Amino acid sequence: MAGKKLMKIDPAVVEWNYNTEYRHSYAQDSPFFIALGKNKLLGSRCPECGYKYGTYRKYCMYCGAETEDIELPLKGKIHSFTTCYYSGESFRNDVPFTLVLVEFPGIDSLFMSRLYADDTGKIKIGMDIIAKFKKFQDFTVNDVYFVLE
Numbered sequence: 001m002a003g004k005k006l007m008k009i010d011p012a013v014v015e016w017n018y019n020t021e022y023r024h025s026y027a028q029d030s031p032f033f034i035a036l037g038k039n040k041l042l043g044s045r046c047p048e049c050g051y052k053y054g055t056y057r058k059y060c061m062y063c064g065a066e067t068e069d070i071e072l073p074l075k076g077k078i079h080s081f082t083t084c085y086y087s088g089e090s091f092r093n094d095v096p097f098t099l100v101l102v103e104f105p106g107i108d109s110l111f112m113s114r115l116y117a118d119d120t121g122k123i124k125i126g127m128d129i130i131a132k133f134k135k136f137q138d139f140t141v142n143d144v145y146f147v148l149e
């Protein structure tokens, strides 16, 4: 079979420089990224059903209503976490790194972010964590990260 034969071939791996101008609009998610530059985390609240989102969104996924911006607390707890040893291009130089799903008090859904800890072996579910913001904003989700409290 062709598949078996292909698996016996050593792949040719080449390195090329890849560089391009890229313009990206955050559109309706812009308030979230602008708030990061002011050391604030924005979530969303649905005025119709009251659901509170830890991940910013402009429309409620339950009832479809347009949401309102809410400021999230900067302290939360680790809901779950994973340490990544392989990554895509953007984070290749950062491996290993830890991602957390953050629980905020009074918020119904989670927020995914990076967690910086000196000893990743000591990270436990339920630990208190606190948001930190990059000094120089680059308008990515990496403008915010968490550390153990």
Ligand SMILES: [Zn+2]
Binding pocket: 046, 047, 048, 049, 050, 051, 060, 061, 062, 063, 064, 065
């Ligand atoms: Zn709703």
